[in-house]
Amino acid sequence: MFAAIGFVVLIAMVFGGFILAGGSMGVILHALPLEMMIIGGAAAGSLLIGNSGPHIKAIGGGVMTAFKGSKYKKQDFLDCIFLVSKLMKMLRTEGPVALEPHIEDPASSPVFSEYPTLLKDSTLVHLICDSLRLVVVSSGQLDPHAVEDVVDQAIKTHHHEAIAPAEGLQSLADALPALGIVAAVLGIVKTMGSIDKPPAILGEMIGSALVGTFLGIFLAYGLVGPLANRCKQVIDADGAMYHVAKQIIIASLHGHPQPLVIEAARSSLGHANQPSFADVFDGMRGR
16 A cells, blocks of 8 residues: 555656656657666566576565565464464373374364464464474474474575565666666767757757666666565565464473463564554453
C-alpha cells in the first residue's frame, strides 16, 4: 500500500514540480520511449548476464514483496509462540513418543492444523520439525548448544537465500545511473553527428540526450533503490518469526520455566509485531 502511494507521490512531485517551474513535458515524452529502451534493455541484459533464471524470478518476486509487505501480522507471531510452546510442553510432559507424529507429518497434526497461516510457511515448519526431530532421535540427550548451532545455521542459510532479491534490486539500482549515462552519451554522439543543424534542433537533441541521465538517476534513487530497501525490510520482519521459534525451542531445552521462555520470545520482537504480555499469557491459559 505505502509503496504504491509513494510511487504516485514520486511521479506527481517530480514531474509536477517540473511543469510548475515552466518545463515542457514534450521533450521528455518524445525522448522517453527510446531512452527507456536503451536503459531498460541494458538493465534487463545485465540481469540476464549476472543471474540465473531462478534468481531473476526471485528478483521479480522481490518487487511484489515490496508492494505487498509482510506476510505476517501480530497475531501470527502470537500464534507461533503458542504453537512452539505447545509442542515443547508436549515433549516435556508426554515425551518424545507423543511428539513424534506431529513433527513427522505436520500437515496431519491437530496441533499444527490450529495455525493454518504458519503451516503454509514450509521454512518455518521444517525449522520447527527438524529441530525437534533431533531431540526425538537422540532421546533428549543432545546438548542444547549443539541444537542451537544447527538452528542458527538453518536460519542463516534461509536468510541468505531470502535476501537475494533485495540484493539483486540494489545492484540494479547501483547500475542504473551509469546506464543512464550510457544513454546520454549515445545521445550526445548522435547530436555531434548533426552539428550542422540549427541551434533549435541541436537544443532539442541535447535535451533528449539528458533525459537518459535523468531517467537513470530517477529510476535508481527514486524507484528501484527504495524498492530494494523495502524488500529487505519485509524479509527481515518476516524472518523474526524463525527467531521466535528458535528461542522457545532452545530456551525450553535448557530447562528454563515456561513463563520465562515465552517472555524472552515475546520481548525479542519489534514493537510493531510484539504482542502484549497479557495477550500471550491469557492466550496460554486459554489453551
